Amino acid sequence: MSTPFRRELEEIYKRYGFETAKLYDTENVVVFTLKTGYFDNADIVPLSEDAQTEKAFKDFSTAGFACTVRSYLTAKQTEYELFKGFFSVSSILDRLKRDYSQFTNGIVRPFADDAKYTYINAPYSVNGKIGELSPADEVVSRLGANKPMLFLIEAAAGFGKTCTAYEIVRLLIDNAGYLPLFSELSRNRKAPIFRYVLLDEIDRKFPTLSSRLVQNEMVNGRIVTILDGFDELLRKADDTDEFDKHEPMLETIGQFLTGNAKIVLTTRRTVLFEGDAFHTWAANNADNFELVRIKIGEPSISDWLSEERLNAINATAINIKGGLSNPVLLSYLRCIPREKFDAVVQSPQDLVEKYFSFLLEREQTRQDLKMSVGTQKSILAMIAGDMISQGYTSEQRDYIVDLVQRSCLQELEASLALYPAAERPDREFLANKIASHALLDRSSKEESKIGFINEFVLGYFVSTNILRHPDWLNDDIRFLEPAVTSYGPRSNDEKAMLLDRIRNSLEFTSVSYRIDFTAKLSGGVDFLLSSDEAEGLDLANVSLGTLPISDFQFNDCTFRNCQFLLSTMANVTFLNCKFYGSNTAVGISDGKIYLLGESGDTVFLRDAIQSNVAEPEQLEDYSQLTERHVLEKFWPIGREKLMHKHRPISGICTASGEYKPNEMFEAVVRLKKAGLLLQPNHASFVELNFERLPEIRQILGRQ
Known part of the structure; x- marks a missing residue:
């Protein structure tokens, strides 16, 4: 066999820690040895189909080596066999299957014991273009590209980031060519550095292998890194959104993106990924790796609910086009038994409260928890309050148990009094039941970490805290966004009350967040927009121009069924924006309005501003x-x-x-x-x- 083939095998085995021990020219065999602790191993590798392995096997067995005679394979096949053996691919995939099953069961089982989980494809865009597959399939379909790629999956709170990450894992389990390195990032008070987080994940998932070997397989593209909740790493002690404070972290990611490496990050929309600075960074690295930016939008209600249930909801006063477009509530309406569903649609104004009462009542049965729904809500709201004040969204189980015992003494004593004397547990036992609550313990495989089960539930209890304090002030998007999202199904009066409480906090957020949150809670933008720019907004049924908008630019925004009050707009630019549905424009603009690179139906706006748009200079x-x-x-x-x-x-x-x-x-x-x-x-x-x-x-x- 040719020397180049043997040298290629030597390079492959060397990466896995083997040494070339002996070449048997006559027999056409090469032997590679690996010493691990007390054990000496020898791989006897034929260099042709008619190679003779008997002599090599006898020599190295006599010398005390544990010998394995390999079949004749190509270099590529040999490399893959070593990969499967060293990385225990089968056992890792089995563990990931169990994790996927635990995660998906945790989503649907609170609603019904026989409920079945299904991943729902939400509308999404890829690098600004409407996607045609699904967010998960979009990633997997590109993994075979011979270049490094960074996938950035963005979605609002509670809109499917983690479900998409798990769906990617499921698809990779079915594709034996890849091994996922998957982690739900620990969301605690610390602000870890990406390099340390990734190396720690490598050590935890592959404890018997060197990090260098794992990184080599990442570069080869066999290990696909999936990190859920990347935005948590962006939070520094000073909590700034300035790009230059976070650029070193992105540069570190870039250092891992070599060869055929593929890294998937899920994140909520954050200021870091908006504006000129990030786009310039991405463009400057375009020759080093490809950035694929996937933005997940609101789910399509018809994809979630059967025709029968959809018709039943259409016959009620539920705001089907607005607040109901939330995966958590749609899962609830999809999975609950028929009699419960009928009760919900009879009083749609109580949808959210019925959702929580349903889960809390099931919890009383599931854990034999003698605690009223109101008391459960009070304790969970206290936990959310501590998260807000201490700046975390997940903590050690022992911390949560101790917090409940310290802060909810009266509630625990009242609950204990409901147990028969002979069966009465102590406070610590009851606090542990709370720590195992269905609305907590996001993942049963990570018992040491406690957090709310999803962003909608977090937002519900955060908003409870906000409304308790007239002077509430906190600009942490991790809490503001879920609170706003959880109020989507509420009445206009309830939304107005929440908006009033968070107005002072919004002053300290970016203009994009301020517009987004205000529009969702009020249906308009009731503050001045001047000398600034917003990016990536998805606005539906919103009035723009209630107060003046001047020298302002909307970049890559989507407008659905919005009203544009032109008389208060001057020098406003819409760049690469999309216009869908029945948008309308009223009045004559106070200054120039520019539509640049738009898509969708823009006739309504072009006709309205026709007389006020300057023709391009012809000189x-x-x-x-x-x-x-x-x-x-x-x-x-x-x-x-x-x-x-x-x-x-x-x-x-x-x-x-x-x-x-x-x-x-x-x-x-x-x-x-x-x-x-x-x-x-x-x-x-x-x-x-x-x-x-x-x-x-x-x-x-x-x-």
Whole structure:
């Protein structure tokens, strides 16, 4: 057999810690040895189909080695067999199957003992384009690409990030070619660094293997890293959203993205992933790895409920287009017994309270817990209050048990009094029952960690705390977003009350969050928008322009059935926005409104602003000036070297100085048409065509 083949085998075995012990030329056999503790192992590997392994087996057996005679395989097959053996692939996949079963049963079993879990495909987008598969299938379908890839899966609180992560794991279990390295990130008070988190996960999941070997298989693409809840790692002690504070963490991720590595991160929408700074970082790394950004939207109600139940809900006053579009409530309505469902739709205004009463009453039976629904709610709200004040969303079980004993003495004593004297437990026993509550203990495989079972439940008890304190002030998105989400099915008066309590807190959040939360609770934006920009919003049934909007830019936002009050809008730009449904525009704009790169039905807005939109300048000299200004975004004046290969269109088109957003956008279009700018994988970016660099130098006057 050829020497190159033998050398390839030697390299493969070397990565797994073997040494080349002996080559039997006549027999066409090579022997690799590995010493582990007291054991000496020898792999006898044939280099051809007619190789003779008997002599090598006898020699090394006599020398005390535990010998394994391998079948003749290609180098690729050999590598895969070593991978399966060293990584105990079968046992790891069996464990992941159990974890998946425990997770999915934990979602549906609180509703009915015979309830079946089904992953529901929610609407989603991939790099700004509407997805056609499912978020999980979208990831798995790209794993075979011969390049490193970073998948960023974003969704609002309670909208399926963890379910999607588990669904990816399930699909990989069915595909024997990949091994998931999956972790629900510990959401405690500490702010770990990504490198340490990943290395710790490697050590915990593969304790008998070196981290270097595991990282090699990550680079090879066989191990797919899936980290759920990445946004928790972004929280520093000073809790800033400034990009430069978090960029080192992203750079660290980039260091792991080599070869064919694939890393999947799930996260709620966060300021880190908005704006020019992040887009520029992603563009600057486009040559190193591909970023696939998947955004999960609201679920389609018809996908969750049977036609019979959907018709029953349509006949009621439930806000089916608004607050009901939440996976938690849809799971409840999908899984509960028929008689319970009929009772719910008879009084839809009590949907949320019936959901919690249903679960808390089942808990009384499940755990033989003699504690009223009201008392259970009080204790769980206390736990949520401690989370808010101490800044955590998951803690050690012992901490929660001790917290309940210290803070709920009266509630525990009242409950203990309901037990017969002969069967009466002590307070610690009862506190442990609370720590094992169906609304806590997110994962039965991680008994040491206690957190609320999902974001909707967390938000319910967070909002309870908010409404108890007139002067409540906390800008932690981990608590604000679930609270707002949990109020989706509530009445307008209840939403207005919550909004009133969190207004002061919203002052300290980004404008995107402030718009999003205010719109969800009030159906409008009742504060000034000026000299700023929002990104990635999905607004439905919202009035924009109740108060003035000026010098403002909406980037990659979606508007459904919204009303635009133009008389209060001036110098407003909609860049790469989508318009669906029955949007309307009223009045005459106070200043220019720019629609750039839009999609969907924009006739309503174009017709309304027609008379107020300036035609692009036709002067050739002016066109050249705007094109030069665009190119200067890549190579600023005063810089000797080119600064950027890629630039986000949103940053280029931000109004600046004498040039208007539409003029900059038209200049980008002309430069793309001329071939000086190219469109990379993401539609929101443009990049310089280096093959035309001499022309670009000439336009910029850089010789």
